[in-house]
Amino acid sequence: MQRFATLSVLGLLLAGTAIAQPDRVGQDVMWARDIGSATIAVDGNLDEAVWAQAETYTIAWDGVHPLPGSGQSIRDNPAGLDAPLDPTNATVYFLRKGNELYLGLQAQDASIGGDRGFFVGDGLMMTLVRPLDRPATFTDRDDYFESSAVREEMFYGWQHPSDTTATGGQVPGIAPKAWSTDFGYTAGDMMSATPRSPEAWEFAAVVDGVANDDYNGGSSFVADNGYTFEMRIRLDSLGWDLTQPMARMPLTMSIMDRDFSWPIDAERFMRHWTWWQGRWFNNFNEGMAFIAGDPSVTVSSGPVPAYTEPEFTVPSGMNTPAPTIDGGLDEPVWSLVDPQFKIKYQATAEELDAGLPGAAAPNYTFYFHPDANPVLDPTEGRFHMYYRENMLYIGLDTDDQAVNGSESENTRDGFRFTIAARDSLKDGLGGSLAGVQFDFSVDSTGTARLGNYAATLAEENPSAIMAGVSMKNGSTPADPSDIDAGYQMEVAIDLTALGFPANLDDEQIYIALNYFDGDSLEDDAQSYGTRTWVIGERNNGASLYGLLSSSALVNTASDRGPESDGLRALGTAPNPATDRTQVRFSLDRTAEVTVEVFDVLGRLVQTIDGGAQVAGERAITVDTAGLSTGAYIYRVRLDDGAAVTGRMMVVR
Structure with a gap:
């Protein structure tokens, strides 16, 4: 039970009163309307009447790039152009029939095609998550990475070798091909490949022009008009169910665009990408978008509702005194904020679902055990967060029986907190916020060691960051001869130092967490370390949305x-x-x-x-x-x- 109070009053007293929470629709959430008894033939035409009722999202060069991870980048530009001469302008359509997702894409493109090599043509890339393949238990896996687990990569477009002959020559007029981790073509030679699971993923395209031939069979440039993609994905084959109330599933979408390359026009050639919350199809490094479904959201239900539920909530502590940052979580406020994150090496699926918030975190948490020694004490780290004025407070509570003092991330005890800064963008990725990596660990004396940007900020602006460690019940760090009771860590970060406003009420933060649990044993040859991360291992992946909610107060109320x-x-x-x-x-x-x-x-x-x-x-x-x-x-x-x-x- 969450122990913070939401400002709401039952009955007529709240008639006409709204509690402010940001609407995510159009930022990182898009609704997929249910088409009911209507049908869609996946032929690339988008000519069924229900497509006109679909919610749409525009992915366009120099268009709106919502926080935190939408953006654009130039990949190849030998002519040194200031901007693409044929910039990306694509509209994505979202529908569903029960638990089958239908996606449409209409892209304006004057020069369509692809070339040898990967990611050098036109097309759509998507990152999805496949919770169906998440194990119930992880005891037989020392390491668990997204690349071998629940990430589903999908690509549909013109890309080597699907758009070339066996000898490497370009094939004018060739259709796009598709591949995915599990449900389409392999990533190898696609010239002769066949779909492995067409019942789970179906796709088709219509091209208004001639792919891989900018002359369209003539001797001078003839502009293409664009292409249309249509696809159907059976969501139960991934493990999602958008038929449930206010359901959502994470993904990213990126449009690859290569122009004036068939043949190469040295003065106009460019390759550029534009994306919604993520530029690649194999990570959530920039951001994370969601497709939402609800039984009441149909093609005939009128305007779609707001989607305000965050992935996790950080309550306001404006009704509590500021804590003393000494490492001990002994102020009353800490006992009144339930941990938003419970992280543990090899946590079971049941523990992940119970201990991690939202739709993404329980399914996109991974771990690494960098040595071969058995892990004897996989300790749970409980992370509590609240904010007060301009400060974000983080408390970590553990019952670690072997508190380490190591500095190495392979053996340390502590955590890494990555947050998308408001005052800096990723280089060359116009619109995508840069992640800032704060490292906090226990040193050999039992005090807090700051690393990465935490150390930089402490040097440049000491009042903007504070951290402390408190050893529990006489525990001693870096002493393998005893059995410890654990440690607590207390952190305060002034978010105005990262470009946030002074009043943090109802601000959106985007984070990743990495929990380090290293154990030094009396026989050093048996010592080991683990790290377990939610969404992002290092300074990439600050994409999990949390709301600093002014309407959720830390509940310190007693009878009086x-x-x-x-x-x-x-x-x-x-x-x-x-x-x-x-x-x-x-x-x-x-x-x-x-x-x-x-x-x-x-x-x-x-x-x-x-x-x-x-x-x-x-x-x-x-x-x-x-x-x-x-x-x-x-x-x-x-x-x-x-x-x-x-x-x-x-x-x-």
Whole structure:
């Protein structure tokens, strides 16, 4: 049970009141409408009437590139052009029939084709995830990588050797070919290959022009108009079910575009790519998109609903005092935020589903055991996160029986936190945010060691990052002669140092986590290390979406309300209020008191100077006549820094 309180009130009190959460539709989520009893023939024409009802997404050069990972790049440009002369402009269509996904692609392209070598032609690349092949148990696997596990790569287009003869010559007018990890052509010689699983993946294309011939049989350039792809994917063959309420499955889409190459036009030739949340088909290094389904979202259901559910939620700690970063998770706030991530080497499928959030993380978590020694103590790392003002707080709690002090990532204890920075882009990938890698580990003295950008930031801006380690119950690091009880680690990162705004309420973060668990034993020859990562192992892969939610408060409420340093909130009366209400509180000393009122977006809407208040139960009147119907947060703040918060309603 999540122990943070969502600002919601049952019944009519919340009529007309909305809790702000970003709508992901058009950013990293697209709906696939159900076509009901209609049928689609996969012939490349997109001429069935239901295609006109499909939700569409445009992938275009210099178009809109939503955060965090959409973008564009030039791959080959021998003429040194400033931009493509025939830039990518493609529209993707999304439909489904039950649990079969239908995709359409219409691309404007004046020069269609492909050449020898991989990834040097026109076409569509997609990364998907195949949870159907995720093992129930991992005990027989020392290492578990995405390349040999649940990643499904799909490509449809003009690419070596599908568009060449056996001798390497280009074939004018040749059709595109497809391959995938499991459901289509092999990645070898596709000239004579046949589909292995057409019942799971069906595809067709129509070309308006002549592929691999920019002269179209003549002696001068004749522009092609473009191509249309149509495909059907049986989602149960991957392990997804979009017939469930608010279901979603992760993927990326990238359009490869090679122009003026048949024959080569030295002054115009260029190869460029444009993508939605990921440029390759074998990772989520830039971002992660999702296709959503719901029984109520059909071709006749009207406008699609918003999709606001994040992959994970980080609650607001605005109603709690700032923690002391000493490594110990002993402040009350840490016991009131359930861990968003529970990570362990060789966790079972059941543990992954229970311990990791969202649709992607349980199915896209991997691990590496860099040595041959048996792993005797695969320890779970429990990661708690919340935010307060401009700080993101991360707490790690472990029961590690052999705490290591090693610096090597192959044997250390600690974690790597990768987050997409707001103030830097990946070089040459216009629009894709750069991942920033923070490393935190336990050193041989039991203090926090900072690595990668954590060390850089600590040197450049020491107040922007803090980290501490606390050894549990007398545990000693780097001492293989004893049995430890574990360690805790506490981290604070000022996200404004990464380009985030000072008010983090309802901001979106994109992250990856890598948990290190190294054990030094008395017989050093038997020592070992493991690392287990969610989405990304290193500074790539910061693509898991978390919402810093102002409407999810860390719940410190008792029967009488929150308390801080002798200050206790006693509620408001009347509640709900119309024209005015009294904020009631008690304090154990005389202090100057200020009452602040915030809306659910975290915006300050009223400040009341309560003056000096003596010890005891007190009340300050708040004028609510100018406030709209809805939920509000009030904060009682003393001049010595103590503060408590509560919630109140205003109705009209």
